[in-house]
Amino acid sequence: MNDAPSDPLTEIRREIDRIDEAMHVLLMERGAVIDRLVAIKRTSETGSAFRPGREADMMRRIAARHGGRLPVATAEHLWRTIIATFTHVQAPFTLHVEQGADALAMHDLARFHVGFDVPLVGHGTPSRVAAAVAQSTGDLGLVRIDPAPAAIWWDALGGDGPQVMARLPFLSAAGHPTPTPALVLARPLGDAASSEVSVWAVEDDGDVALPEGAETLAAVTRNGRRHRLVAHPGGEPPAPHARPLGGYARPAG
Numbered sequence: 309m310n311d312a313p314s315d316p317l318t319e320i321r322r323e324i325d326r327i328d329e330a331m332h333v334l335l336m337e338r339g340a341v342i343d344r345l346v347a348i349k350r351t352s353e354t355g356s357a358f359r360p361g362r363e364a365d366m367m368r369r370i371a372a373r374h375g376g377r378l379p380v381a382t383a384e385h386l387w388r389t390i391i392a393t394f395t396h397v398q399a400p401f402t403l404h405v406e407q408g409a410d411a412l413a414m415h416d417l418a419r420f421h422v423g424f425d426v427p428l429v430g431h432g433t434p435s436r437v438a439a440a441v442a443q444s445t446g447d448l449g450l451v452r453i454d455p456a457p458a459a460i461w462w463d464a465l466g467g468d469g470p471q472v473m474a475r476l477p478f479l480s481a482a483g484h485p486t487p488t489p490a491l492v493l494a495r496p497l498g499d500a501a502s503s504e505v506s507v508w509a510v511e512d513d514g515d516v517a518l519p520e521g522a523e524t525l526a527a528v529t530r531n532g533r534r535h536r537l538v539a540h541p542g543g544e545p546p547a548p549h550a551r552p553l554g555g556y557a558r559p560a561g
């Protein structure tokens with residue numbers, strides 16, 4: 309089929325080819341910039357190139373400037389894939405995914421955020437995910453936010469062990485293609501972490517009220533003691549003796 313040079317369809321396809329080529333060239337240029345970043349960024353201390361606070365800023369800017377026909381979730385997915393791939397290029401890691409109750413949704417959530425260059429390993433419980441992250445150098449974990457889980461899995465978080473580093477989905481407006489709420493776990497990342505919302509373990513006899521704005525992500529009662537995983541905007545503990553378990557950038561609606 310020979311389209312005449314003046315055919316409007318041919319013209320438009322030329323324009324699409326020009327844009328595709330420019331995007332491809334820019335992505336390759338991005339790769340070269342990452343090479344320079346690797347030379348000056350110290351990933352060896354934590355074993356991870358993951359910078360959740362920086363990623364949250366980038367996602368907010370994408371959402372703010374977005375418009376037109378392309379769904380914003382597609383833009384998010386494209387950049388998540390690019391960023392996760394370059395994270396992996398800098399320091400290879402595995403994403404450990406909790407696949408106990410909603411395996412397919414968790415798999416979708418994982419692939420939406422890391423694309424296909426990052427290997428996934430599925431685990432039956434959040435405790436196994438936390439253990440796998442704890443035993444690794446720079447692996448990440450993905451755990452579903454289950455309000456009434458079978459175990460107090462967050463007991464394994466905090467200190468030098470895995471911490472909460474992000475909450476997904478981040479651009480969480482209605483209609484998100486992978487809406488399953490989840491937490492990202494990683495070994496401590498120093499000041500690369502975001503603490504807009506801090507996460508805590510709160511243990512009581514069922515008698516401690518949380519301050520306004522605090523959110524109970526999960527709760528388990530054992531032997532009369534109530535164990536809660538609590539998210540609290542800001543860095544203040546939501547209750548006396550609360551144990552810090554990390555934090556995340558406030559999801560953008």
Ligand SMILES: O=C(O)C(=O)C[C@]1(C(=O)O)C=C[C@@H](O)C=C1
Pocket residue numbers: 345349357358359360362363390391392394395398
């Ligand atoms: O800014 C960094 O520190 C990077 O490593 C770059 C980059 C990216 O590809 O943009 C990759 C991983 C981080 O999680 C954040 C951003």
